Amino acid sequence: MEKTLLLTSGRCAWGECFACGWGRLIGPPPSMHRLKNILDEKFREFKKEKITGLKVFSSGSFLDDKQFPAAIRRYLVKKCIEHGIRKLTVESRPEFVTPERLADFSGINLTVAIGLEVADNELLKKYHKGFTIEDYIKAAEILHAEGCKLRTYLMVGLPFVENHAATVKKSVEFARKHSDSIVLINTFPHSAAPIFDMWISGKWKPLDRKQFNDIVRNYPDCEIEFDNFAFVPKFHKEKQEFIKGATEKQLLHPHFEVWQDYFVRFYDPPDGLDIALFIPCAFRKPYRNSRLHRAIFSMLEKMKIFRRLHVIVISSPGVIPYEFSNHYPFTSYDWPEWEETPEIKKRYIEVVQRRIENYLKAHGRHYKKIYSYLKPDSESYAALCNACKSLGIDIVNCLSDETYEKIKGEKNPLALKEALDDMKHVLEKG
Ligand code: SF4
Structure with missing residues (x-):
């Protein structure tokens, strides 16, 4: 069995690669004591299992003395040998691959993983990789001369690349050598x-x-990693803003567009939640703190169907699966309805319709039935109906026209008992 171990210490000596965030993190400075303690604890856990190989991920270079002193490298090797682990993989930039450092691993089968990313010096320069393919070749030669192995990471879908398939082909052919x-x-x-x-x-x-699979399926001899961490668009605090206003600028805000791209191309609706219920947003954020959403959920939570309901908000950001309602920017926007002009209402319908259509094209088959609980005269309802109509999807609105006629002059009509009873009745009917 092979195990992986995440061991961070200090900062990557380079820290400039275009797509790497890990290398930019400022870790605590290396302390022999701390690193030894981490290793001791990990190896105590390993005792229970029969481990033959260990991969160490270090967000930088395990061969860099500033991140990992030689004594720690030797300590890790000693622990591996004591535990019968014969194969060890560590990561490094090529400049740290020297016969002297490799000597620290005597007694174990060592593989060094190098993130070459792409076999093209022009692209490496644009990517700010900080080394060339010649540096990589030199490291490969030293590794092989010292009886070690080389594992090469190549990136698919890099920026600055015009033809991904051709670039990957060139890189794989080069790296194979x-x-x-x-x-x-x-x-x-x-x-x-x-x-x-x-x-x-x-x-x-x-x-x-x-798109990724279409490219990598041509390389059965390579290992494949589509998504090695739970990926969602995370905006750092300094990039966040309060998106306020009812104009085209807020409607098409790039932070909303990025999330809609994520929901369509990377997100999967939760297993088991196979009935969709589209509901409106609320002024108070997160939505769950609003009177309207508290009223909706206090009704839904009592119903048997709740176990299968995937609640999705429709608002100016587009489609927001409820489990993301606490994420930025869905907690940090305001679309003041009183600022809406007839033109922006029309644009709202067009833009939100497009976002709903994209979502349902990607995930519509996940849902056995689609309901809405929206004001029948709202732009969100118009956008949803248009989207479903253009895709040939049936949708059931849980609020009857008769009930809405009676209550539409009231404040927050969807939070009223009459409206909620309609929703309950329609959902229970199935
Ligand atoms: S060398 Fe590795 S850890 Fe350092 S910045 Fe580049 S990809 Fe990140």
């Missing part, structure tokens, strides 16, 4: 890296699973 194993990794926008800003500004987009 020097590597013992290759991993093809999808380029994801880490929020601390400049690539995230490219996604926000619409200059680059990550490849979705199908």
Whole structure:
């Protein structure tokens, strides 16, 4: 069995790669005592299992003395040997691969993983990789001369690349000549890296699973990593803003567009929640604190169908699956209805319809039935109906026209008992 171990210490000596956020993190300075304690604790856990190989991820270079002193490298090797672990993989930039450092691993089968990313010096320069393919070749030669193996990471879907398939082909063919194993990794926008800003500004987009698979299926000898961490668009505090207003600028705000792209191409609706219920947003954020949403959920939670309901908000950001309602920017916007002009209402319907259509094209098959609980005269309801009509999807509104006629002059009519009773009745009828 092979295990992985995340061991961070200090900061990557380079820290400039365009898509890397980990390398920019300022870790605590290396302390022999702390690192030894972490290793001791991990190896105590390992005792219970029969482990033959260990991969150490270090967000930088395990061979960099500033991150990991030689004594720690030797201590890790000693622990591995004591536990019968014969294969060890560590990560490093090429400049730290020297015979002297590799000597610290004597007694174990060592593989060093190098993130080459792409076999093209022009692209490496644009990517701010800080080394060239010649540096990589030199490291490969030293590794092989010292009896070690080389594992090469290549990125698929990099920015600045015009033809991803051709670039990956060239990189794989190059890496095969020097590597013992290759991993093809999808380029994801880490929020601390400049690539995230490219996604926000619409200059680059990550490849979705199908686009990625269409390229990597040609390389059965390579390992594949589509998404190695639970990815959601995370905006760092300094990038967040309060998106207020009822104009085209707020409606098409790039932070909303990025999330809608995520919901369509990377998100999967939760298993088991196979009935969709579209509801309106609320002025108070997070929505769950509003009177309207408290009223809706206090009714829904008592119903048997609740276990299967996937509640989705429709608002100026577009489609918001409820489990994301606590995320920025859905907690940080305001669309003041009293500022709406007839033109912006029309645009709202067009834009939100497009976002709903995209969502339902991607996920419509997940739902056995689709309901809405929206004001029948609202722009959100018009957008939803238009989207469903254009896709040939049936939708049931849980609020009858008769009930709405009676209560529409009241404040917050959807929070009233008459309206909620309509919703309950329609959902229970099934
Ligand atoms: S990809 Fe590796 S070398 Fe580049 S900044 Fe990140 S940790 Fe450092």
